[in-house]
Amino acid sequence: MLGSITMLEFPLTSLAFTGRPSLLAAADLAFNPVRLAALIGWVYLCVYLAQRTYFSPLVPKKYKPAANVVTLFTGPFLLLALFLIDAARKARGTEESFFAVLHRQMRQVLATLHAERPEAEEDSALRLLDTSGRSLDEICGHTDAGHEDARVLDLTETTIADALDRRASDILIDPKDASTYTIRLRVDGTLRVAREVHSDVCRSIINSLKAVAGMDISERRRPQDGGFLARKGTMTASFRVASAGALHGEKLSIRVLNKDAGAFTLAHVGLTEKQYALVQGQIARPAGMILICGPTGSGKTTTMYAMLNEIDRFTRNVITVEDPIEAVLPQASQIEINPKAEITFAAALRSVLRQDPDVICVGEIRDEETAEIALRAAQTGHLVLATLHAENSATALIRLLDLGISPLLLSAGLNLVFTQRLVRRLCEHCREPAHLSDSRIEEFQRKHIDTAHLFEAVGCKHCSQTGYAGRTAICDLMLIDDAFKARIATSDALLDQLRIEGTQSQAGLRKHGLKKAVAGITTLEEIKRVVG
Ligand SMILES: [Zn+2]
Structure with missing residues (x-):
């Protein structure tokens, strides 16, 4: 001094x-x-x-x-000095530049300072609410908690706000070692480290998230799940939380539910003109099932919402059964399943059928009972949209037959199998013409493919140095026409045949992917990463 x-x-x-x-x-x-x-x-x-x-x-x-x-x-x-060291450490952990990290940290500090004066910044501050609308402050009892807890609440809210700003689909919080936790964000399907936090601070963040998600804070080992909301001005986003015990502590996976899905149309999916016309034709039909397939995180639900948005919900009675409800659809009845209250997909579907629906939407087919009810509904004058966890159309059919569905019911109900994957879109600010080997160029020339618009990913400040921004779908459609229906219903050897075809069915996805690559939308590497 x-x-x-x-x-x-x-x-x-x-x-x-x-x-x-x-x-x-x-x-x-x-x-x-x-x-x-x-x-x-x-x-x-x-x-x-x-x-x-x-x-x-x-x-x-x-x-x-x-x-x-x-x-x-x-x-x-x-x-x-600590602030600069922290920014340098974070810049080393990610692909961002030191100044980009510094800038973001400064913004976070300013946001935290603003958050301490809620009356002045009510609209721009993010608030976490439980499903009944109580704020995090109310749940944690701000008054006797003291200053340190207020800081933790701010940090918790900053973490969520940061994830929303960067359009993350998931937030993963897990212990890295005995003294540090990492917070990672999944953006466009790829995980990135957002920050590292000291375990004492992070445990408090986890506790406040568990409190707002309606979970038991004292239970750190057994898996639990819950949900919460975040409100900023007029925007509300909802989150699904799952916790589980891990080495050195506890891990938390937070799913950001797709709040824009209700505004997503079929034109946004990225179909070819032919595919688009085919899907529109099937949606206009009064009955039959459209099955959307793909692995977890392949955008099945978003496509289902896109199809639902093509349907005139004033003239057709649309009822959805979902787990969870990902977006609110105006003029549709939406039912969320709740196994604890014995509202399963099958039970909800049975009650839906008594409500005179025209279009039924099944969030996911997981068991024989659900598959059977959905296919019977499709056969008896309802348009049914459903998703199924399957690699491709052939494995989807095998999966349904393996669940115990009779070939006759399957052939009568199913109209279209829509398989999809998500690939990352090239960042238009930094993409560069692809460097191809001579043999590769010859190969493309033999197939009469124009390589003038083939690009490769580079990376710039617009895309966090990844070379990609946003995603688009690549799809493969299998129309179950009358000839195919007859084959499914009568051929005993079909199952064996499908098992052989199943291994080759990536070809359709690869073909659509190649089309997107030569149009400069994505890269050959990205197609290879996604469909092999
Ligand atoms: Zn870029």
Whole structure:
């Protein structure tokens, strides 16, 4: 502190030489009010900063007392140094530049400062609410919790706001080692490290997320699940949370439910003109099942919403059964399944059939009973849209037959099998013409494929250095026409035949993918990564 006072003396004595009489007189006094005010100001600043240091997540808990003392003597310099070191460490962990990280951190600090004055920034601050609408502050009992808890609540909200800003589909929080947790975000299907947090701080973040998601905070081992909402101004997003015990602590997976799905149309899916016409024709039919297949995270639900948005819901009675309801569809009845209350897909479907529906939407076919009811509904004058976890159309048919569905029912109910995958779109700011080997060029020429618009990924500030921004679907459609229906219903050897075909059915996806690559929408590498 002595050093700081001598530092302050310098400007005051230099002021004395500028000749301003009042200041000169003040500086000459044995008791100097200006110098005293500056000294008191500096002491208060140091005490305030020492307190900020104590609650800062940048300082490990065991060094906090030492960091306090250092801050008392150095003022803002220790905090500034820690801030820069933290930004440098984060920039090393991800592909972002140091200045990009620094900029984001500054924004986060400013957001946290704003969040402390809720009345001024009510609209722009993000609020976490449980499913009944209570805020995180109310649930955690802000009043007796003290300052440290308020900081944790802010950090929790900043983490969620950050994920929404970066359009993440999942937030994964897991222990890295005994003292650190990593928070990763899945953006466009790829995981990236968002930040690393000290385990004490992160455990508090996990606790507040579990509290708002309606989960038992004291249970750290057994898997649990829950959900919560985030509100910012008029925007509301919903989240699904799953927790489980892990080595060095507890892991949390948070799914950001697709809030834009209700506004998504078939034109956005990325179909070819032929595919588009085919799907539209099938949606216009009064009865039959359209089955959407793909592995987890292949965009099946979004495509189902896109198809539902093509249907005039004023003239056709649309009822959906979902787990969970991912987006609100105006003029449709949506039912969420709840196994604890014995509302299963099958039970919900049976009740739906008594409500005179025209179009029924089945979130996912998982068991024989659901498959059977859905196919019978499709056979008896209802349009049924359903998703099934299967690699391709052939395995989807095998899966349904393996569930115990009779070939006759399958052939009568099923109209279209729609298989899809998601591939990343090239970033248009930085893509560059692809460098192809001579043999590759020859191969394309033999197949009469124009390679003029083949690009490769580079990476720039618009796409977080990944070379990709956003995603699009590649699809393969299998129309179950009358000839095929007859084959399914009568041929005993069909199952064996499908098992052989199943291995080759990626060809349709690959073909559509290649079309998108030569149109400059995605890359050959991306198609290879997704469909092999
Ligand atoms: Zn880019």
